[in-house]
Amino acid sequence: MEIPEDTLRNELLNLLGFTEAFLESLVDGLIVLDTSGRIVLVNEAFCRITGFEEKELLESGIPYPFWPPEYHEEFGDGLKENLGEDFKGEFATIHTRKDGERFSVAISTSAIRNSGGKVIAHLGLMQDLTLKSAEQPLKDNHFGFFTTLHYRRQYLERILDNIGDPIFMKDQESHLLLVNDAFCAAFGLKKSEIIGKTLAEDVSPEERESFLKIDREVLNSGVENVNEETLTVRGGDTRIISTKKSRFTDEAGNHFLIGIIRDITERKRAEQALEDRARRSEIKKDAILKLAGMAQDDLQETFRRITKLAAQTLELERVSIWKFTNSGNEILCEALYIENEGQHRRGDRLTRADCPNYFKLLEQQKSVLVPNAQEDPATADFGPGYLKPNGIKSLMDVFVYSAHQPYGILCFEHVGPGIRSWTAEDLEFASSMANVVSLMVESNERKKAEEQIRQANLELSKANKELDTLRNRLEQENMYLRNELDLAFNYQEMVYSSQAISQVLTEVEQVAATNATVLLQGESGTGKELLARAIHNISPRSGKPMIKVNCAAIPGELLESELFGHKKGAFTGAVSNKVGKFELADGGTLFLDEIGELPLEMQPKLLRFLQEGEIEVVGGTEVRKLDVRIIAATNRYLKEEVEKGDFREDLYFRINVFPIEVPPLRERKEDIPILVEHFMDKFNRKYGKNISFVTEEAMSQLKQYEWPGNIRELENLLERATIVSRGETLIIPGFESQSQKSKMPLRNNNLSLTTVQRNHILHVLDMCDWKITGQGGAAELLDMRPSTLRDRMQKLGIERPG
Secondary structure, eight states, X not given: OOOOHXXXXXXXXXHXXXXXXXXXXXXXXXXXXXXXXXXXXXXXXXXXXXXXXXXXXXXXXXXXXXXXXXXXXXXXXXXXXXXXXXXOEEEEEEEEOTTSOEEEEEEEEEXXXXXXXXXXEEEEEEEEHHHHHTTOOOOTTOOOOOXXXXXXXXXXXXXXXXXXXXXXXXXXXXXEEEEOHHHHHHHTOOHHHHTTSOTTTTSOHHHHHHHHHHHHHHHHHOOOEEEEEEEEOTTSOEEEEEEEEEEEEOTTOOEEEEEEEEEOHHHHHHHHHHHHHHHHHHHHHHHXXXXXXXXXXXXXXXXXXXHHHHHHHTTXXXXXXXXXEGGGTEEEEEEEEETTTTEEEOOOEEETTTOHHHHHHHTTOSOEXXXXXXXXXXXXXXXXXXIHHHTEEEEEEEEEEOSSSEEEEEEEEXXXXXXXXXXXXXXXXXXXXXXXXXXXXXXXXXHHHHHHHHHHHHHHHHHHHHHHHHHHHHHHHHHHHHHHXXXXXXXXXXXXXXXXXXXXXXXXXXXXXXXXXXXXXOOTTSSHHHHHHHHHHTSTTTTSOEEEEETTTSOHHHHHHHHHOBOTTSSTTOOSOBOOHHHHTTTSEEEEETGGGOOTTTHHHHHHHHHHSEEEOBTOOOEEEOOOEEEEEESSOHHHHXXXXXXXXXXXXXXXXXXXEOOOGGGOGGGHXXXXXXXXXXXXXXXXXXXXXXXXXXXXXXXXXXOTTXXXXXXXXXXXXXXXXXXXXXXXXXXXXXXXXXXXXGGGOOOOHHHHHHHHHHHHHHHTTTOOSSTTOHHHHTTOOHHHHHHHHHHHTOOOOO
């Protein structure tokens, strides 16, 4: 008679002392067949391994769906022959999953008998060898409940021994009743050593009490307990285990403790390693972010902060930054951080001569990882002088680059017991830091280059401004000096024989070496300007120009601009900046000719310079300090001008520091012969003549003449004489001898009104030193308006020589 399925299932479970929870806790597949070969019981693991649902399997018979088709006949015949027999055994074979995948299995079988000893079913325990090798995770509910009643011990032990996790059963006093092979292997014990003892007898008292307390709680309450704990096993090894304990009560009401243990040490260590790695990764990420924030700091301060941050991040004693110097033949420590001192230092130096192997390694421009630095051939050569004194055991160097070449290295140094084997993570972090340092070095170099360019541009701009100023000044000086070149001389070249001029030159020599203001007084044409040049040329200022200003020749409204310069836009017509004569004469001499003609409104400004050494440019706001010596000249008696109110008394006293009176030519007529000889030689060279004689009658007439135009009049007369003379004898117009007059043909005497008028105007202009306007000017002597005189000069083609 066929036993109903539910009845058979329950009877089997009771007979074996199994519970549903125990069945589902097994990692291996469990299957039970009745004597006809019908599947009456499978656990969840069997369904999971084969891929079939429980319903599909319970409805199937021989051949089973998990058999490969080619084995149906062989497996079926063998199974049918043994279904009624008491057989047991272990063997390996091939099964197939629902999706068709073939897989290897190990099977353990046993016959199940009822209380009368009759075989009522067969139990099989199947292990998936492919999953076993892949270390398939165990289910969390790997716990079972069973009893020692109503089952045959050897079958249960066989089943338990095929379970990979340690399993144990305890009585109410926590004595071990049963353990499987996995339990013994895990703790390094034999079954005979632990059956009847507590699990905690070989552990510390603290661990023992913890285990027994949990046992009592589960036995008393019946509530499952899952607990992770640390256990010291035989040999002193510490393991982390997860234990799940449940209570089972048999038919007699006795409580038993069923437990399954999973060794989670490696998993916990792996988890801890991941956590540590994540923590270190976060620390390194934060370090890189902090580095990025240092980019704007001073480079040396940045180096100090980087080395400290790197040492603390990698938990190292020393981190340093070294710079290549001397064309790569040495490295200089720019920054070194020492953790236990909390201090920075710099200045250590390693050379190629002392460490050839190390530098040869650096030439490859690759990261250097040396676990045993004191023994490694590449680094041992600087061990005695550097590594050993500092206790450095391991080195890791990564390159730092500048814009175009290696800058140096970022060096990580392990100090302490043992050596450090640098990991890929260490190198990755070190390289990241080195990259950031490289960016900072390049940024710093770029800033320096930009600053140098900026400074160069500033210097260039400043130089350009100075060049513009100098160019303008040189143009002004050049323009001025071109007009004055012919007048340059020194006092030793002056032509004289009179005692009067000798005394004047003595005074010139006395005052020239000083910076005193000089006032030259004398008639027009006496050589006041030549004496002014003599004073300048033998003074310490001779290397700088002497600038001349004729105060009478410049309109009053333009005189201030001429003397002090003006800014662009200062007045109508000021289209550009102009450098004044004072500024042109800075460091040199300013010769103010005809100072008596200086307008009253200009005199206070000249007085200010003489008192303070300062000027103000017209249209400007700044005050300029200048170093200019003043030499003034006048043909007036300034004391009389002061009394008349035409010249400021305080200004007179300022310029009358060292007055020199220049005698007129009529008071030193003994100089006329040598002056005539001097000018005759000068104009012979100028006009290519060969005149060498002057008649005594002509020379006598020259000495008798009063010379109102003084030396200038004499010079101009002799120049015209040189032009008109044809032989070796000088014919001086108006001073001819009688023989010369008789020999002059009438046709050579041009007596036209235009010629006479032109000669007369030239004569008067020479007398007045070509001064047109003002008192003593040519217009006054000719009784003409200055504008009329200028118009007449233009019509007659009269221009000032040179």
